[in-house]
Amino acid sequence: MRPVRTALAGALLGALTLAACGQSTGTPETASATPTPAASSQAAGFPVTVQAGNGPVTVAARPARVVSLSPTATESLFAIGAGPQVTAVDDQSTYPAEAPKTKLSGFKPNAEAIIAEKPDLVVLANDTGGVVAALTKVGIPVLLEPAATKLEESYDEIADLGAATGNKAKADEVAEGMKRQISELTADAPKDGKLTYFHELDNTPYSVTSSTFIGQIYGMFGLTNIADKAPDAAGGYPKLSSEFVAKADPDLIFLADTKCCGQSKETLAKRPGWGGLTAIKKDRVIALDDDIASRWGPRVVDLVKTVGEAVKRAGT
Numbered sequence: 001m002r003p004v005r006t007a008l009a010g011a012l013l014g015a016l017t018l019a020a021c022g023q024s025t026g027t028p029e030t031a032s033a034t035p036t037p038a039a040s041s042q043a044a045g046f047p048v049t050v051q052a053g054n055g056p057v058t059v060a061a062r063p064a065r066v067v068s069l070s071p072t073a074t075e076s077l078f079a080i081g082a083g084p085q086v087t088a089v090d091d092q093s094t095y096p097a098e099a100p101k102t103k104l105s106g107f108k109p110n111a112e113a114i115i116a117e118k119p120d121l122v123v124l125a126n127d128t129g130g131v132v133a134a135l136t137k138v139g140i141p142v143l144l145e146p147a148a149t150k151l152e153e154s155y156d157e158i159a160d161l162g163a164a165t166g167n168k169a170k171a172d173e174v175a176e177g178m179k180r181q182i183s184e185l186t187a188d189a190p191k192d193g194k195l196t197y198f199h200e201l202d203n204t205p206y207s208v209t210s211s212t213f214i215g216q217i218y219g220m221f222g223l224t225n226i227a228d229k230a231p232d233a234a235g236g237y238p239k240l241s242s243e244f245v246a247k248a249d250p251d252l253i254f255l256a257d258t259k260c261c262g263q264s265k266e267t268l269a270k271r272p273g274w275g276g277l278t279a280i281k282k283d284r285v286i287a288l289d290d291d292i293a294s295r296w297g298p299r300v301v302d303l304v305k306t307v308g309e310a311v312k313r314a315g316t
Contacts, residue, residue: 045168050160053144054132062166063121063141067114069106070125073145074099075297076158077123079174082165088117095291095299111135121164148296149213155179158297174298181301182220185308191222195314197252198226198245198279203261205240212236213296217304218254221311226250246273252314253279254286254307256293263287286310 049058065087068074074093077086089099090106104113106125111134114122122135122142135142143164148154155175162171197218199208207227208215215225215236226248230238257263265285269275279285288306292299 045163045166048163050143050164052142052160053146054127054142057141057143057164059121059141059164061120063119063164065117065119066121066123066165067104067117067119068093068099068123069104069109069114070123070145071095071106071291072125072147072295072297073123073143073157073161075295075299076161076174077165079298080158080162080165080167080171082161082167085165087119115140123161147213150216151182151213151300154296154300178298178301182304185301185304186220189221189308189311190315193222193224195222195251195311196224196226196248197254198240198248198250199254200257200263201237202257203263203267205242205245206237207240209233209236209238214293214303217300218307220304221307223252223311242271242273246277249278251278251282252284252286252310253277254288254293254310256288256290258287259290282314284310284314 046062047058047060049056064085066082066085067088068077068086069090071093074089075095077083078096078099087100088102088104090104091101092106093099093101109124109128109131111131114135115138119140122140124142124144125146127144132142132144143160145157145160148157158171158175162168199214201207209227210219210225218225227238227240230240232238255263264287265280268285269280274280292303
């Protein structure tokens with residue numbers, strides 16, 4: 001976990017401000033005048049220091065121009081109520097629909113193009129081409145939030161975003177809601193490992209092992225992953241042969257390539273040796289939303305629900 005803590009400077013500033021208020025000789029109307037931006041930021045808990053993937057990052061004041069170059073972060077920012085603060089997102093941030101999508105790239109971030117958006121906070125998933133250093137050099141706070149490898153990291157990243165944008169309470173609410181719903185959805189799941197599955201990333205086909213984030217999701221339902229026996233685990237994302245999948249004959253097939261590659265039960269049935277697979281014959285091919293199946297933000301709950309429903313149908 002990367003703990004979120006308020007900067008010491010904020011605490012000192014708060015003490016000084018309280019002392020000044022105590023010494024005020026103005027009228028009640030003067031004392032309750034509209035607070036300055038600095039006072040507003042202080043009241044919201046700023047400055048704040050967040051432990052991100054690039055180390056401790058201090059955000060001096062509540063950001064008003066947030067640039068997100070991570071689809072997962074974009075979804076999380078809007079879920080925690082920071083949407084109005086987001087002024088630009090990358091070209092892959094397709095959810096929610098109102099996100100201000102631009103031509104900015106999260107895969108190949110361009111520091112100059114990002115700076116042109118005049119951000120007071122930038123959220124990235126990858127530090128490609130030294131972009132973090134380039135932005136930090138000109139005084140822009142940058143949160144590096146790599147793809148989560150387990151659920152706890154998803155919750156932690158949501159907490160980071162909440163603290164950095166002044167939406168901590170809502171972020172905590174979102175994370176706790178995710179935990180509660182996932183716990184409820186997996187509470188009665190079978191844990192005997194009798195059902196096997198194949199998760200397809202694309203029609204190459206690439207898959208995932210149980211060590212990956214999504215592999216752990218399936219593990220919550222006691223499913224056995226056929227990709228765990230792949231000759232080359234390839235860091236958790238092995239390329240499987242058609243023959244390997246056909247021989248394993250999984251009980252369930254989850255397709256995370258319905259948008260990108262147009263895959264379905266019908267297209268799978270046309271692959272050599274796949275027409276007789278158990279999952280196809282018993283109508284256990286589950287079409288996933290590519291985005292939900294690859295972004296580890298609040299919509300992970302939707303993925304868990306889909307997997308749970310598929311397991312229940314297969315067990316009846």
